[in-house]
Amino acid sequence: MPPSPTGSFHVGTVRTMFFNWLYARHTGGRVVLRFEDTDRARSTEDAIAQAEDVLNWLGIDWDDGPHRQTQRLDLYAKAAADLVERGAAYPCYCTTEELAAERERRRAAGLPLVYSGRCRGLSADERAEREAAGLASVIRLAMPTEGTTAITDVVRGHVEWENALQGDHVIFRSDGTPTYLFANPFDDIAMGVTHVIRGEDLLSSTPRQLAVYAALAAEPPTYAHLPMVLGTDRKKLSKRHGAVSVEEFRDRGVIAPALLNYLALVGWSYDDHTTVMSVDELKERFSLERVNASPGVFDAEKLEWLNGEHLRALPPEEFTAILQGYLKDRGSPLAARPERIAEVAPIVQEKLRTLGQFEGFAGFLFGPAEIDPDAWARVEADSAAARSLAAARDALAGVGEWRAEPIQAALAAACEREGLKPRVLYMPVRVAITGRTVAPGLYESLELLGREESLARIDAALGRLGAPASSCKPR
């Protein structure tokens, strides 16, 4: 994987890594973790540490590594020098300006924009001359100039390229670091990589890498090019599409198994109807053959739905533990009361789509309810509100044992007495208690709040309405 220079772990990267992991785990293979950090911007300790942290959170493990390409620089240098010696690669002294001008000419002439190979034919003397003049050089791979290169991609089938259209690509920069084109196949050979499962954006670079395999006299791997993950505008998924990093989803309370389940489904399917799957199930069912070739749009809404499904499928104790951990990790003030969270968790488990909704949804059980203006507006607009509140207050005051069932019975009786439908009578009570119109079950909420606090909140609402029940007469 490439560590991200911006420090955020893109979900597209996760999808690729996860497919690799699934394939290895399904087939009993080995997972090699290698950070492709030859690009200097990507080569920071932070980026590496953060990547490992995210991988751990996701539960994606590895058997070998992590390797870092920046720590293998001498290996690449030696191999490249070897290639030059054998004539499979050569130094190129062209400047960026010269190359740009050349490209411009070719563009104008309608030719493919590949390097002309100008430095390829340099004699030993000519090279020595340029070296003596202190010219900077890169190393280019001498590509075959005729014929074709083909692969049988597991996802796409037969794909073929014209060798003459490839151009001699740079495998070593003038600063002495290798490019992806070289370091990647070199390491894959060194590390015994048999399957290269990666994004479609890398498909076009395959013939160039195959040339490295050939130059190194190594057997090429099996390739599987995964379809791209796109944003809603069908462009490559990026920040302007909203949340795209694993950290962002983790922050808003998406759990790893749900993210992975969702990601598995963009570009792959098990059959014509199975959607919700655990990581174990995915591992058992995954196959490269069922990966499809067309790009998919990332649908955050479906991810949230799926997250809700995974949350609900959790054993209650586990849900509680995860919720406690989540609130603690993100520094929520509610985290200070883990036992309270444990009490509240059962009544919200079937309602949440993300853990991040918990504070807004159940915060009223941890302290004073914040009355939502829209919810309150609905109470004020309700001519029966005061009557409902007063009736509920009476009923609740008379409840014997303060538990959900007796509370329910008492409220039902109040509805009966007042001749009000439950939905009508409960609405203002719900707002008074929770501050919102959308909340956990009312009876359970009342039970958890306690009688005293419940009555106090109803009184407060009555007061805020500005009219005790007795003076609320029609004008």
Added chain:
RNA sequence: GCCGCAUUCGUCUAGGGGCCUAGGACGCCGCCCUCUCACGGCGGUAACACCGGUUCGAAUCCGGUAUGCGGUACCA
């Protein structure tokens, strides 16, 4: 420009010649579950890019067009 890949409901997808008057899921819309929301149940909305060809028969095979995406970097 050149090269490559792709094209089924708004979105993710099933489909690999007759099982398709195209199935599932998210979303959306109704109804139900005599507490809102959520959950669950029921029902609905909505798609084979286009044009040719092969065939008794095409969403499925072939060709072309269009569109999208990717590559064409001393990024990966």
